[in-house]
């Protein structure tokens with residue numbers, strides 16, 4: 001079982017920086033109209049394991065469909081480092097863009113496909 005560790009992540013220009021504690025055990029991709037364009041590999045972390053280190057003022061939020069997920073992107077470089085929302089039980093979580101992490105360690109074969117297109 002992979003060990004949880006704290007990863008640092010950022011947008012491309014570095015205005016937005018965050019840390020997330022995760023083992024990256026359940027990376028996923030999604031086929032919804034947004035994620036397939038981003039081609040992002042993502043991982044969910046509870047709010048308690050996510051810290052926005054800097055760049056709150058640089059972020060803009062985009063919502064679509066049910067508007068339940070706040071897709072947050074850097075207004076300078078346009079990269080979406082994470083989104084935020086709640087799970088089925090109403091607990092706050094962040095969905096991080098694994099490709100925005102510095103040196104992420106995960107098993108590419110473990111990537112699951114989320115059918116967000118039919119969500």
Ligand SMILES: [Zn+2]
Nearest residue numbers: 011013074077
């Ligand atoms: Zn940026």
